[in-house]
Amino acid sequence: MNPANGPTPDFGIRPGEQAVDLPASPDAGVYFIGRIRTPWTERKDCPKNARASDAVCTVEVEARYAPALKEVETCSHLVLLYWMDKAPRNLVLQTPSHYGIERGTFSLRSPARPNPIALSVVKLLSVDGNKLSVVGLDCLDGTPLLDIKPYFASTDSVPDAVVGWHKRKDERAP
Amino acid sequence: MNPANGPTPDFGIRPGEQAVDLPASPDAGVYFIGRIRTPWTERKDCPKNARASDAVCTVEVEARYAPALKEVETCSHLVLLYWMDKAPRNLVLQTPSHYGIERGTFSLRSPARPNPIALSVVKLLSVDGNKLSVVGLDCLDGTPLLDIKPYFASTDSVPDAVVGWHKRKDERAP
Numbered sequence: 001m002n003p004a005n006g007p008t009p010d011f012g013i014r015p016g017e018q019a020v021d022l023p024a025s026p027d028a029g030v031y032f033i034g035r036i037r038t039p040w041t042e043r044k045d046c047p048k049n050a051r052a053s054d055a056v057c058t059v060e061v062e063a064r065y066a067p068a069l070k071e072v073e074t075c076s077h078l079v080l081l082y083w084m085d086k087a088p089r090n091l092v093l094q095t096p097s098h099y100g101i102e103r104g105t106f107s108l109r110s111p112a113r114p115n116p117i118a119l120s121v122v123k124l125l126s127v128d129g130n131k132l133s134v135v136g137l138d139c140l141d142g143t144p145l146l147d148i149k150p151y152f153a154s155t156d157s158v159p160d161a162v163v164g165w166h167k168r169k170d171e172r173a174p
Numbered sequence: 175m176n177p178a179n180g181p182t183p184d185f186g187i188r189p190g191e192q193a194v195d196l197p198a199s200p201d202a203g204v205y206f207i208g209r210i211r212t213p214w215t216e217r218k219d220c221p222k223n224a225r226a227s228d229a230v231c232t233v234e235v236e237a238r239y240a241p242a243l244k245e246v247e248t249c250s251h252l253v254l255l256y257w258m259d260k261a262p263r264n265l266v267l268q269t270p271s272h273y274g275i276e277r278g279t280f281s282l283r284s285p286a287r288p289n290p291i292a293l294s295v296v297k298l299l300s301v302d303g304n305k306l307s308v309v310g311l312d313c314l315d316g317t318p319l320l321d322i323k324p325y326f327a328s329t330d331s332v333p334d335a336v337v338g339w340h341k342r343k344d345e346r347a348p
Contacts, residue, residue, distance in 0.1 A: 020238050020239070026204055031288050032202070065266060069281070070278030074338025093244060106235075106324075113242075120329075160327065162250040164248025165245045
């Protein structure tokens, strides 16, 4: 395991988990285009499921990108991509504490993944200059924002989608 | 406009479009974790709407990350994030040729955005080792893969979401 990519104290490795060596250097770079303001300053306080929280959060877009918000206010819902910069990136098998069974990183929504890009579908309440008020987030206050996209029901909504491992009766619902 | 971030020949700037200076250096790095194999080798051949195509595409995950696919096969649908490395990153207002009206980058799903991370919801057909067969992509052959996530209808599906500008009657459907 590459210590530089090792777990932080909040994300210790658990029995059954597996880490890999990551490449020596990244393939491309991302810009933080703003910050997400939420009520949660510690990981333990974040909602386990974003739909379980009706907290209004604020998305602050950096001034240079403010013109890119034109017509965003016509969207009822948005996809937000943000950077989970406190998570380790080298775990391929993980044992989430609330399940206790190891699963592949790509079958989980854990912030620990090679590219710690989180995705949330949020309801847009209002736009005020370069600030958006939204509902549906579960991240820490100050989380760096990567992208805002309009949510198109025609391509993004699959009401009957199934995550098989999550349906099994011997496991807790999230 | 920073020439280093300027449009490539396939993505020329159009009347009404606006570019900004991007930061001098990125804030974080991403790893390409695999490649997407599609039938399309030129941008003009890519489907305008991924749901309009039933082409089976292949997601090739790099060997080091193969263990991270454990239990992915139990998912009916996945979210794929990939890197649109041929798009300019400095456009904040864009005039898509099929609409002809400038809009903010964050109200569009255009690949041209500060962080050119595209998102597609795909139907998973099968998993064979480190290769996934999926339906629902619209990207060029060889596109770098960033992430695979399970699609949870409970948080990701919003059937009644509306993109207001797209509904206006004086504009073409996608």
